[in-house]
Amino acid sequence: MTLLAETPELWDVVFKMPVERLRFIEAQAQKAGPAVLDVGCATGMTCRALREAGMAPIGVDINARFIDTARTKDPAGEYHVGDMRTFQLSRASDLLICLGTTFSYNLTNRQVAQTLRNFHDHLRPGGRLVVDVVNAIAFTGAQPFRRLSRHTFNREGEEAVATIRHGLDLRAQTMTEQVTWRRKGHAVRKDPAESLRLLFPQELAFHLEVAGFADIALLDGWGGDAQGFSGRRLIALATRPG
Known part of the structure; x- marks a missing residue:
């Protein structure tokens, strides 16, 4: 397990919620309906913000420590421990969101298909999906691939x-990341390497179609740009027909 997975408090420092992403999700919920399902909710940051905006979110995450933290920070909320491929809830949602790196842990086509089918089954007919993945195009251009990066956080x-x-x-079609942490008063911590699946835009659209989704739109950012597709994030919107 990585240090971030073990330490929800540090996770909240490292992964701040971009304002433009929250505004985008709120706008989608206004169109689809208030019953939002956040798969990969982590410590519940997005769920809490949506609840404050009048929505009725439910959070699911595979990490029990994150879910415990989410329940502590949001006692009125509903949170469940579950794998994105196999979780089962009784409520059909108006909007299902899967943000950050969560979906990219589906490393094989079989896992991608299983997850999208489960998402499909947890939406009401006419419900909307927003999924955020790592864009493979960002790694095929002329810009050199960065083998090493360094980041400083303060908690x-x-x-x-x-x-x-x-x-x-x-x-x-995977990118691996291995993090070494240095903190004052702590031994140097070397996390196990993790892999993330890289998906091309039309590849993601094909998987969505096979899973039964329609009205698929691909975006290059939370601002709604559908032109460049050169950045590291690829966002897909889709509808469960009915």
């Missing part, structure tokens, strides 16, 4: 420095 006066080694497996 309550404690500085944490993360050095990330990146790798690419072009055959598997």
